[in-house]
Amino acid sequence: MGKGKSMLTYPWLTVYQTMKCGDISYFEQSILSEGLPTEIQLPSELNQEKIVIKKDLIISLSNEAKEVIRLVLNSPIEILETFQTPKYKTISKQKIKDHLTTNGWPPRRIEKVFTELKTFTMDLEST
Secondary structure: OOOOHHHHOOOHHHHHHHHHOOOOEEEEEEEOOOOOEEEEEOOOOOOHHHHHHHHHHHHOOOHHHHHHHHHHHHOOHHHHHHHEOOOOOOEOHHHHHHHHHHOOOOHHHHHHHHHHHHHHHHHHHHO
């Protein structure tokens, strides 16, 4: 990428997308003297506004909500198995709550986090 005036020739959203997501494909038909691509193609199914909204939703989550998400996504299989229901082998919200309670989280804090996560998932689905 160029600096100064050449950087200003790209729309701000394209620059943002390139720096943050990397979801932009460059097709160089001819090269400018500075080596910049002359054409940028955005995939049609990609809605830039929705991507920014989803990122803002993620950023706005509380640290406790992010910790619960990390617990589910990054835990070793041994811990994840303790969250599963015996019959269907799916992750149980109640078992996660029980785990948090045994690790010293107060019930009011747990309920607040799960309410936040419910709102978060509903907002993600609506965008």
